[in-house]
Amino acid sequence: MTPAPLHVAGERLMLDPAGLLAWPARRTLVVGDLHLEKGSHFARGGRFVPPYDTRETLQRLHLALRRWRPARVILLGDSFHDAGGAGRLAAEDAALLRRMLDGVELLWVLGNHDPVAPAGLPGTALEEVQDGPLTFRHEARRGPVKPAEISGHFHPKATMPTRCGGVTRPCFVADAWRVMLPAFGAYTGGLDAGDPAIAGLFPRGARLFLLGQDRLYSMPTGPARGLRVTAAGSA
Amino acid sequence: MRTLPEPFAAWFAGRGWTPRPHQLALLRAAEAGESALLIAPTGGGKTLAGFLPSLIDLARAPRAGLHTLYVSPLKALAVDIARNLTAPVEDLSLPIRIETRTGDTPQNRRARQKEDPPHLLLTTPESLELLLSQPAATEFFAGLSAVVVDEIHALAGTKRGDQLALGLSRLGTLAPAARRVGLSATVAHPEPLRAFLSPTGQAADVRLVQVRGGAAPKLTVQLPEGHLPWGGHMGLASAPEIYRKIREARVTIVFVNTRAQAELVFQALWKLNDDALAIALHHGSLTVEQRRKVEAAMALGKLRAVVATASLDLGIDWGDVDQVIQVGAPKGVARLLQRVGRANHRMDEPSRAVLVPANRFEVIECAAALEAVRHEELDGDPPRPGGLDVLAQHVLAMACHAPFDPDALYAEVTRAAPYAGLTRRDFDDVVRFVEDGGYALRVYERFRKLFRDSEGLVHVRDQRVARQLRMNLGTIVETPMVKVRLRGGPLLGEVEEWFVSTLLPGDGFMFAGQALRFEALDGMSAIVSRGGTRGELRVPAYAGSRMPLTTWLAARVREILHDPKKWRLLPDPVRDWLRLQQKRSMLPEQDGLLIETFPRGGRWFLVAYCFEGRLAHQTLGMLVTRRMERLGYGPMGYLATDYVLAAWSAFEPTDVEPLFEEDILGEDLEEWMAESSMLRRTFRNIATIAGLIEKNHPGQEKSGRQMTMNSDLIYDVLRKHEPDHILLRATRQEAAGGLTDVARIGLLLARAKGRIRHQVLDRVSPLAVPALIEEGREWVAGGAEDALLAEAAALVEEATDGDEVFSGILAEVTEGVRANPGRVVDKPRQRDRKQRFNRFIRSAPKSVSGA
Incomplete structure (x- = not known):
């Protein structure tokens, strides 16, 4: 695993190919949408998808924690798939979560899926986290952000053209002011980074970092021209 | 019994008909209360043979309530049969009411049917399963005397067939006295069909009535006058010839292999249609109303031609069709004969049909098919075990009907031939899957759909579960x-x-x-x-509409190709094509394995001319790409046709011999196969039918990214955490049907040893062209x-x-x-x-x- 350094607002951040972001200067690890207990959410609706998604997600997170040994973890919201998710957490999974985060300061940024603090779990729930030049929130705010913002929510992914056709992967999206993290959960899909919902937040274009086996693959995107014109956009 | 009882004998005579021997044979079976399978070519009066005993019985002893249930794979067929049966019933003023019940039947009519069932109910396997899931099914079917299954050859061996077999087994419990009648087109292996129909799962318990002969069909091959295409399956180059044939005949069905092809051929014909002939289009992607309109126009004799896919394969009686044109390779002999049989519904006159190959390989295929028809050799697949996903649906449907005793349900299910070999362990695991997902991690118990009472009976939790089941019943998973x-x-x-x-x-x-x-x-x-x-x-x-060539026909193609003396069967352009292959590369030899490599489209292709049939090539593709991965060629995908294996990679495979060494069998395959697109696709279908993920309703806009869950994500998580889960076992079992066992591959590799001819080319060879545009590609998940x-x-x-x-x-x-x-x-x-x-x-x- 080779992380890629990224400088935002004078801070040196590390993008991890596992799909999370480290801020070594502050011994902080930042993780996007976990969507824990998405499986049991479906099961409640009568679709018994395998109940191992939470364990899978936590195990991946556990690996990253051992790699970075952070003092603080910021979860960027939608950590649970729904407000009742924390209540459905299996005892083993809750124990694993406690064990691996023992001695780590845990901050739950609230998301649209989990607008309330997870009951019975350690950590602090907040609307957003402000630290130095960085603001951590679930959904990126439209318009200029000062000095810089770290967010999740959109589950970005992108297709890189190669000589044998496009290869699609989840990705980070970043410019000089914003970093958007891919979703981390085992059952999370993705939205293309070219979608207006994402591209509109990066009006001058962005750099994409696609997740690979051991490293990230970077590519730039052009300014979001498609947004301005719809009819003649392809000329 | 030498003839029919009155008034039927008189009715036959009045039309100038005499009862056919097989019609009388079915009547005798019915009198004896025995089930029977009738195998006859189209035009043999099959449908009437199936219904006559019921009509006679009801004429003799009129009674209220459901007497005969008719099940066909096509809604349109049920409607058509209802129309045709009306004639004798009205002519003879029989006290018989005939109704259909399909997905199109309005709610109020369904409700009325439940209150006051017709004597004859015509339906589909899905609608039958729905009926059986109702609490009222017990009374509804109690007086049932007969079940007629039409086009049984098209159902047996499919998942719809599995569902029907389970439904029939349940009918056997609800109405033990009901006899069964199966109607089938000519098939290679009647025994599995007898077993499929049998109330005990044993072929011997079903009387077999086989009609042989009928006049041999007259088949010709038509080539385009201009250039004979290298590849492609559309056959558009022959549009002028097809149009001319349509003009010369009264009514033509132009059969094609895919929906896209139907659209294209239809357009091509209309471009030429200076005479403004009434040419229509019929395929599965059209709306029901459009299809009904075409069918009605056809029945009224208003059309000169209809371009159709498999949607018209089955037995709607068009009456006046006097010519069938098959555009594109027929792919299988039995299938070709069924299509040819759509022309001329009288058995004693020969059907006329024209084969229009779309490319050079297909010319060889058509020549092979003609030979096979001449020798009256049919092909067909052996029976496969019933799907566990279908069983999961059925278990829930049965719980919705009434609380069941697991022992009794297991006994009932194993009386259906496709499930005769079902182990109790698999059955119990399926029930547990329906109950709460059946995972080793028992966290869904509080959401479970089934519960057991103190006597061990299994109940459905509530009406919401039943509603959800009824909305998602069915085994057809549409490709988006x-x-x-x-x-x-x-x-x-x-x-x-x-x-x-x-x-x-x-x-x-x-x-x-x-x-x-x-x-x-x-x-x-x-x-x-x-x-x-x-x-x-x-x-x-179009992966979804892929029609594999039968392995058997592939063998005939190989024979022709290997033997230049047989080339006289082929037209000039095809011979030229083979000679060009000789010049640019080489022809595959009888006892050597030709392998070509060449760059194309930014990747490297490897084409191996094994001629072992698609299933063997499918397995070989997994083995060879595994070795390619090991050697660092970065394999990206492969395609198995009946003739060749084509694999493509990011880097040039310079040394091909190690790819076909026998020791590729020794590599750790399980993991590699589990990653394959084939298993992922199989899992998606199984997960959908078993009710794990939402069905894709065609035409319906997806609800964006939020609610549809990607089956690949589920597959990966399940494989990692519970590799022996029932759904993964079901996936492996089903995928195994699409693969050849490794032992056979071993023989192939042993034969090829030391005889590999590697041709390094700078571009695609003439013989490889048709393969490269073939359908059904598989991706591999390596490091490429x-x-x-x-x-x-x-x-x-x-x-x-x-x-x-x-x-x-x-x-x-x-x-x-x-x-x-x-x-x-x-x-x-x-x-x-x-x-x-x-x-x-x-x-x-x-x-x-x-x-």
Whole structure:
């Protein structure tokens, strides 16, 4: 695993190919949408998808924690798939979560899926986290952000053209002011980074970092021209 | 019994008919209370034979309530039969009411049918299962005397057939006295059909009535007058000849193999249609109303021709059809004969049919098919075990009907032939799966759908569960399609969603007979414009409508190819093609394995001419790509046709012999196969039928990214945490049916040892062309993707010199490379526009597991 350094607002951040972001200067690890207990959410609706998604997600997170040994973890919201998710957490999974985060300061940024603090779990729930030049929130705010913002929510992914056709992967999206993290959960899909919902937040274009086996693959995107014109956009 | 009882004898005589021996034979079986299977060519009065005993019984002893249930694979067939049976019933003023019940039947009529059942009810396997899931089914079917299953050959061996077999078994419990009648077209193996129909699962308990003969069909092969195409399956080059044949005949059915082909042939014919002949179109993607209109017009004799897919394969009686044209290879002898039988519904006159091969390989295939028909050799697949996903649906449906005793239900299920070999362990696991998912991690107990009472009976939790089941009942999983629309212009047709997901804006592809440039995805339509693309044009394939050639026919093709003396069966252009292959590369030899490698479209292709049939090549493809991965060639996918295995990779396979060494069998295959697109696809179907993920309702806009869960993600998580789960066992069992056992591959490899002829070519060879545009590609999940990403990222780095100026340079560089390896063409255009098409993510799981 080779992380890629990224400088935002004078801070040196590390993008991890596992799909999370480290801020070594502050011994902080930042993780996007976990969507824990998405499986049991479906099961409640009568679709018994395998109940191992939470364990899978936590195990991946556990690996990253051992790699970075952070003092603080910021979860960027939608950590649970729904407000009742924390209540459905299996005892083993809750124990694993406690064990691996023992001695780590845990901050739950609230998301649209989990607008309330997870009951019975350690950590602090907040609307957003402000630290130095960085603001951590679930959904990126439209318009200029000062000095810089770290967010999740959109589950970005992108297709890189190669000589044998496009290869699609989840990705980070970043410019000089914003970093958007891919979703981390085992059952999370993705939205293309070219979608207006994402591209509109990066009006001058962005750099994409696609997740690979051991490293990230970077590519730039052009300014979001498609947004301005719809009819003649392809000329 | 020598003749029919009155008034039926008189009615027959009045029409100038005499009862046929098989009609009397079925009557005798019915009198004896025995089940019977009738196998007869089309036009044998099969349907009437199936119903006569019921009509006679009801005429003799009129009574209220459901007497005979008729099940057919097609809704249209049920409607058609209802119409045809009306004639004798009205002529003879019989006290018999006939009604249909399908997905199209309005709610109020269904309710009335429950209150006051008709004597004859005509339905489909899905509607039958729905009826059986109702609490009232016990009374509804209590007085049932007979079940007629039409076109049984088209149902047995499919998942719909599995569902029907389970339904029949339940009917056997509700109405033990009811006899069964199966009606089938001529098949190679009648025994499995007898077992399928049997109330005990034993073939011996069903009387077999077989009608032989009928006049041999008159088949001819028609080639285009101009150039005979190299590849393609559309057959459009022959449109003028097809049109001429239509003009010469009274009524023609033009059969094609895929929906896309139907659209294209239809358009091509109308372009030539100076006489304004009434030519219509009929295929499964059209709306019900459109299809009904065509069927009605056909029945009234208003049409001169209809271009149709398998949607018209089955026995709707068109009466006056006097010619069948098969465009594209027939793919199987039994299937060809069924289609040919649509012409001329009188048994004693020969059917006339014309085969129109679409490319050179298909000419050989047609020649092989003609030989096979001459020798009256039929092909067909052996029976396979019933699907556990279908069983899961059935278990829940039975719980919705009434609380069941698991022992009794197990006994009932194993009386259905496809489930005769079902183990109690698998049955119990299926029940547990229905109950709460059946996972070792028992966290869903509080959501369970079934519960057991103190006497051990299994109940359904509540009505909500029953409603959900009834809405999702059925075993047909549609491949998601995307419409193709010209910018500011008309709709051109549909392609499969996965194909669109592989296109980038600016990519060119062939569709509707023209070169189109993909621009963007707008909702569920792909917006395209004409021309102006660079690089190679791609051809959309339709995995969902893939029709494999039977292995048996492949053997005949190989014989012709190997033996230049047999080339006299072939027309000149095909002989020229084979000679050109001799010149450019070489012909496959009788006792050697020809392997060609060549670059194309930015990747390297390897084509092995094994001629072992698709299933063997499918397995071999997994083995060979596994070894390619080990050797660092970066395999990306493969395609198994009946003749060849074609694999493509990111890097040139320079040394091919190790790829076909016998020790490739020793490698750790299980894991590799589990990653394959074939198993993923199989799992998706199983997960859908078993009720794990939402069905894709065709035509319905997806609800965006939120609620549909990607089956690949589920598959990866389940495989990692509970590899022995019942759904994974079901997936492996089903996929095994699409693979050949490794022992046979071992023989192939042993034979090839020391006899490999490797031809290194600079471009595709004549013989490889048809294979490369064949349908049904498989992807492999190796390291090639990451290697390609690294390459592309390095190119960008080089071109931009690490510059953080965000521009479209990447697209320029990589698209140039992609279009034409070794030569960077000038910039096509800026990549822009929203790229929402990418939400059809194909490779999500790899990236996730790689994280």
